[in-house]
Amino acid sequence: xxxxxxxxxxxxxxxxxxxxxxxxxxxxxxxxxxxxxxxxxxxxxxxxxxxxxxxxxxxxxxxxxxxxxxxxxxxxxxxxxxxxxxxxxxxxxxxxxxxxxxxxxxxxxxxx
Amino acid sequence: xxxxxxxxxxxxxxxxxxxxxxxxxxxxxxxxxxxxxxxxxxxxxxxxxxxxxxxxxxxxxxxxxxxxxxxxxxxxxxxxxxxxxxxxxxxxxxxxxxxxxxxxxxxxxxx
Numbered sequence: 001x002x003x004x005x006x007x008x009x010x011x012x013x014x015x016x017x018x019x020x021x022x023x024x025x026x027x028x029x030x031x032x033x034x035x036x037x038x039x040x041x042x043x044x045x046x047x048x049x050x051x052x053x054x055x056x057x058x059x060x061x062x063x064x065x066x067x068x069x070x071x072x073x074x075x076x077x078x079x080x081x082x083x084x085x086x087x088x089x090x091x092x093x094x095x096x097x098x099x100x101x102x103x104x105x106x107x108x109x110x111x112x
Numbered sequence: 113x114x115x116x117x118x119x120x121x122x123x124x125x126x127x128x129x130x131x132x133x134x135x136x137x138x139x140x141x142x143x144x145x146x147x148x149x150x151x152x153x154x155x156x157x158x159x160x161x162x163x164x165x166x167x168x169x170x171x172x173x174x175x176x177x178x179x180x181x182x183x184x185x186x187x188x189x190x191x192x193x194x195x196x197x198x199x200x201x202x203x204x205x206x207x208x209x210x211x212x213x214x215x216x217x218x219x220x221x222x223x
Contacts, residue, residue, distance in 0.1 A: 031209060040121070042201055042213035043156070058210065059113065090155065094209050099144050101211060103155040 003027040006091050006104035013081040013111045021076040021107050023091030031094035032074040033058075033101070034066060036087040043090065049074050081111045114139040116204050118214025125192050126222050133217045135202035136184040142204040145178060145185045146211070150199045159200075160187070192221045 007022045023032065030051045035043040035058075045058030049068040063085060065077045078085060088108050092101040115138040125131045137145075146161035162169045162176045162185065169176050173192075178185040189196055199218050203211040 033210075035213075040215055042116075042118075042215040043211075044213070045210055048210060059212075099205075099209060100146055100158040100161055101148075101156075103157070105155050 003102055004091055004093055004104035006089075006107055008107060009105065010108050011110070013078075013109065015082060015111060017081050018077070018079050019081065019109075020078075021089055021091075021109075023074045023076070023104055024072050025074075025093045026072070027093060027095070027102070028071065029093045029095060030071070031096075032068065033092045033094070034064075034074070034076045035090045035092060036060065037090060037106075038087050046076065046089075081109075083111045085109065086111045114142055114204055114206070114212040116202060116212050116214045118202050118217055120217060121215065122218045122220070124220045124222060127192055127194065129192055131187075131189040131192055131196070131219055131221075133187045133200055133202065133219075134184060135186070135204075135214050136182075137204040137212075138183070139204070139206065140180075140183065141206045143207065144205045144209070145176070146203050147174075147176060147187050148201045148203065148213075150201065150216075152198075156201060189219075192219075194221050194223060197221045 005024045033048040034046040047066040049055045052071045091104040118135045143164040148156035149159045150156040175188045199216045202214040205211045
């Protein structure tokens with residue numbers, strides 16, 4: 001699944017610190033998504049972008065911001081990290097061919 | 113928004129037996145139902161999907177069934193093998209393509 005690249009793979013933050021998770025695709029698809037995965041809760045949508053320049057809130061947007069400056073990249077920013085944001089974050093793209101998502105490899109974030 | 117419930121949360125089966133995972137959804141407008149498999153430490157990967165105009169779909173040892181009236185869909189894995197051990201997620205979406213996921217089922221295939 002080389003089409004979606006996430007960086008970094010691991011990160012430890014202190015409470016109150018900020019950071020940006022990066023996601024880039026090389027497949028030229030319009031729709032991109034950010035999910036978080038927590039044990040026993042499945043994957044929950046944080047933000048999504050239906051096309052370049054547009055973003056919309058998902059199920060759990062509080063504490064996050066996103067940016068879709070071009071078709072390739074969709075970044076997720078934590079302005080002031082909290083322990084509740086400890087999670088695994090997945091970026092995904094929607095392949096219009098079959099509507100399925102292709103996920104990136106994930107970012108494991110720990111906030112202490 | 114859409115609410116997807118998935119059962120059971122864990123499932124242990126003997127190698128060669130069948131495994132069934134069931135999901136229900138709340139929004140009757142949902143029309144796309146994919147299933148994802150996630151191995152430990154890896155990303156979720158699409159294994160099969162079904163749309164609301166189809167009642168059943170098969171791909172080798174896996175199949176998905178959909179009952180629109182009852183708003184539930186199921187994943188069936190036959191002749192289970194050790195490599196089927198993973199977490200499986202169901203999901204649902206409407207035309208906006210925002211997927212709502214179930215909480216996941218951890219499947220363990222015993223040798």
